Amino acid sequence: MKKRMIWAIAIIFVLVVGSGVYYATAKTGYVAKVGDTKITQQQLNNVLNKQYGSAALETLIQDQVITLEAEKQKVTASDAEVDAQYKKVETQYGGADALESALESNNMSKSDFKANLKTYVLASKMIEKDLDTSDKTLKAYLKENQSTFDTAAQVKASHILVEKKATATKIKKELDAGGDFAKLAKKYSTDTATKSKGGDLGYFTKSEMVEEFATQAFNMKKGDISDPIKTDYGYHIIKVTGTVDAKTAKYEDVKDKVKEAYIEAQISAQYSSWLTEKMADYDITNTLSK
Structure with a gap:
């Protein structure tokens, strides 16, 4: 069309x-x-x-x-x-x-x-x-296009992005000592789109993030804070704040x-x-x- x-x-x-x-x-x-x-x-x-x-x-x-x-x-x-x-x-x-x-x-x-x-x-x-x-025709269409209607696993996370590994290491030490993640994100993060929100990225699927970031985030549990992770954007510290399991769509739904x-x-x-x-x-x- x-x-x-x-x-x-x-x-x-x-x-x-x-x-x-x-x-x-x-x-x-x-x-x-x-x-x-x-x-x-x-x-x-x-x-x-x-x-x-x-x-x-x-x-x-x-x-x-x-x-x-x-x-x-x-x-x-x-x-x-x-x-x-x-x-x-x-x-x-x-x-x-x-x-x-x-x-x-x-x-x-x-x-x-x-x-x-x-x-x-x-x-x-x-x-x-x-x-x-x-229903017979529509069920057949769903079967042929199942992945289109399934809900992919999602993670909700916040991150702090900086250019240098030394800076990321310093921030991680502050977090390990009880530092507030949102406050540190506002202070240090170079991600202008999220720093004012304490680094909050909202929910995302694995395919929506760069591979290194996604692999780390999807291997964490709610509440976990990662060590510094390097991507093409710099060094990230990730905090997982929520997870949603993958769900296979049922026809009735x-x-x-x-x-x-x-x-x-x-x-x-x-x-x-x-x-x-x-x-x-x-x-x-x-x-x-x-």
Whole structure:
């Protein structure tokens, strides 16, 4: 889906640029000038048409087929559904700022993008109507993707990070003498993201930390404080403050998540073939394909 969304941004970018160029031409009679030589709107149109025309028109045709098919099947997409899809795309792009930046760099408004998303939502709902979401199917999907739904073992820890081993050794001696870990982290740690919180890293899985750090932390018990551990970042002293055991997901507990993931996977897998099948039901004339 993300691939299609990126492509949609590119296509609409071309269309928006084109509309801006018409405005410039109305004022000047040309779109650019090199010395006394003018580059006309028609010259630009010819280049844009050769490079993007066929693909842009194909996208417009596909969107129209989806719209007509949705009317035929009486499928609608509410503002709330489109907004929910927008939030998903935000997550895929790494947050609101990242998506807004992508739209802005392509000269595309949020409302234009949501209009495009609405078409996708309509198609998704029509594909979903024909999916088998029985318990048998969903249980099979869970079995095939078990690790996705299992809960990995986690450790909650705090750390003090310093550059030199001698400094770390000194801090460890203070801790062994009864020093307060949080206070020493605030005083010595070079990790600016955690030092104000007493070095608290929160809960993390083994794969989220560098190997040396993770190996040490996951071999400790709650309350343990490690000797200095060297990583590429410097020397760490780790204090484990909590642990969570790994847990195998049971179908009854994750059924809703399994269903959502299954539907999304099937929509992604079937979208292209479904659209090709629906387009065959309509009388389409594409003059640029000749």
